[in-house]
Amino acid sequence: MPPNLCPIIFLFFFAMLGLASRVRAVGVNWGTAASHPLPPPVVVELLKSNNITKVKLFDADPLVLQALSGSNIGVIVGIPNSMLKSFNSSKKAAESWVHDNVTRYFSNGGSGVRIEYVAVGDEPFLQSYGEQFHPFVIGAATKIQEALIRANLESKVKVVVPCSYDTFQSESSLPSKGHFRSDLNKTMIQLLKFLSKHRSPFFVTISPFVTLHQNKNISLDFSLFKETAHPHNDSHRTYKNSFDLSYDTVVSALATAGFPNMDIVVAQIGWPTDGATNATPSIAETFMKGLMNHLHSKLGTPLRPRNPPIETYIFSLLDEDQRSITTGNFERHWGIFTFDGQAKYPVDFGLGSKNLVNAQNVEYLPSKWCVVNNNKDLSNATARALEACSVADCTALSPGGSCSNISWPGNISYAFNSYYQQHDQRADSCDFGSLGLITTVDPSVDHCRFSVELRTSQSDSLHGSFFSHWTTWLTATSVFLLRFT
Numbered sequence: 001m002p003p004n005l006c007p008i009i010f011l012f013f014f015a016m017l018g019l020a021s022r023v024r025a026v027g028v029n030w031g032t033a034a035s036h037p038l039p040p041p042v043v044v045e046l047l048k049s050n051n052i053t054k055v056k057l058f059d060a061d062p063l064v065l066q067a068l069s070g071s072n073i074g075v076i077v078g079i080p081n082s083m084l085k086s087f088n089s090s091k092k093a094a095e096s097w098v099h100d101n102v103t104r105y106f107s108n109g110g111s112g113v114r115i116e117y118v119a120v121g122d123e124p125f126l127q128s129y130g131e132q133f134h135p136f137v138i139g140a141a142t143k144i145q146e147a148l149i150r151a152n153l154e155s156k157v158k159v160v161v162p163c164s165y166d167t168f169q170s171e172s173s174l175p176s177k178g179h180f181r182s183d184l185n186k187t188m189i190q191l192l193k194f195l196s197k198h199r200s201p202f203f204v205t206i207s208p209f210v211t212l213h214q215n216k217n218i219s220l221d222f223s224l225f226k227e228t229a230h231p232h233n234d235s236h237r238t239y240k241n242s243f244d245l246s247y248d249t250v251v252s253a254l255a256t257a258g259f260p261n262m263d264i265v266v267a268q269i270g271w272p273t274d275g276a277t278n279a280t281p282s283i284a285e286t287f288m289k290g291l292m293n294h295l296h297s298k299l300g301t302p303l304r305p306r307n308p309p310i311e312t313y314i315f316s317l318l319d320e321d322q323r324s325i326t327t328g329n330f331e332r333h334w335g336i337f338t339f340d341g342q343a344k345y346p347v348d349f350g351l352g353s354k355n356l357v358n359a360q361n362v363e364y365l366p367s368k369w370c371v372v373n374n375n376k377d378l379s380n381a382t383a384r385a386l387e388a389c390s391v392a393d394c395t396a397l398s399p400g401g402s403c404s405n406i407s408w409p410g411n412i413s414y415a416f417n418s419y420y421q422q423h424d425q426r427a428d429s430c431d432f433g434s435l436g437l438i439t440t441v442d443p444s445v446d447h448c449r450f451s452v453e454l455r456t457s458q459s460d461s462l463h464g465s466f467f468s469h470w471t472t473w474l475t476a477t478s479v480f481l482l483r484f485t
Helices: 005-021 040-049 062-068 081-089 091-103 134-150 182-197 208-214 242-256 281-297 381-389 410-422 470-484
Strands: 025-030 054-057 074-079 114-120 158-160 202-205 232-234 237-239 264-269 311-314 369-372 436-439
Touching: 025 040, 040 062, 054 311, 062 074, 074 081, 074 091, 081 091, 081 134, 091 114, 091 134, 114 134, 134 158, 134 182, 202 242, 208 242, 237 242, 242 264, 281 311, 369 410, 381 410, 410 436
Parallel strands: 025 054, 025 311, 054 074, 074 114, 114 158, 202 264, 264 311
Antiparallel strands: 232 237, 369 436
């Protein structure tokens, strides 16, 4: 071999190694805002049986972390927004949290948890929060970083701050004009300096579904990676899908802020399957197939060719019936699995299998449902249903939802059953002024599923009073009134 070829071959070899190291991982968000959550050991087995090797958590639940011990799954532990203020002001509080939630579980190749990131806050810059968390984010991140240094974990665990989809924007919808929100400029510069100093990536949510609903210039086909979609042009760059458009808007925002080469992690991306127009399993399947094909192609985007996000976390693993519906009723239906761990559609994570494996050893309450008693005077049934929905989850009844087409009084029965199941099938939770009737005949209709809840020891402490949650009741009234008339 000619001597002058050696350096070239070595350079090529290391370039290939670099490329291989940038084969991007796909993980999932595992949220637990559910009235009857699947037991953590069942969920961990669900992750393992589907070869999901990375998971992002929104807190540091000890039962979840214990279940993840020894799984060799890469884990992001989260710090809720409500804790940011105390960490910002207290070094001791940060050190205590790191000790209790990171050091205690951390794996050094043993049977612990493979914690890779600490996520400081859950999208604390979300515009609907106002500026209530802004003053505390950088201080909290800094204190957590210092605590990791003190625990000798700074080289193994990165500190990040998940940023919401509305952190960045472009008034012209052109990616090249992307920038961070003006009210965030100072805080964002501080954050990016912090991330750069510690070689941490920028975590950001990209939401093609929300973008579709907010931007009249975005079509469904464009959101779903359809080849027939009308492309969007930005100077000499052509955009063929909504993901690339949003991603490059983030790239431009980072460049405008002075950090053009910062690595990006897509912390949340997905498509809901219920609770709104275009939120169906079939559309979600089309989106997920397009997203996976795009990520596995490693083509990158026009502004970052052959350089896709270093990691992408699907939102989310499971449906959560306790998530806030302030943004929309679809918020409770992001899961690629139903609340009880049953796959909604096939997904190819690039590991050789397109079919997902359902959760095993799932324990349900008895096969009983609560329905409206048609032999009673139903003149007050709508009011009772609205009261039920103020506590229970009736989002499937909303326009475009899987149960939006069932007629009165079937929708009343759905509301009654939702409340009945959430209250562990207690006999008194199917009273509704003597309008309720317990049955062993499944009242499900077509795609409208009348669920039977999971048997879980955690449920008793999660239920509120029948006539509580008046703020939610007002929301439910405006959302569901038309469905009960």
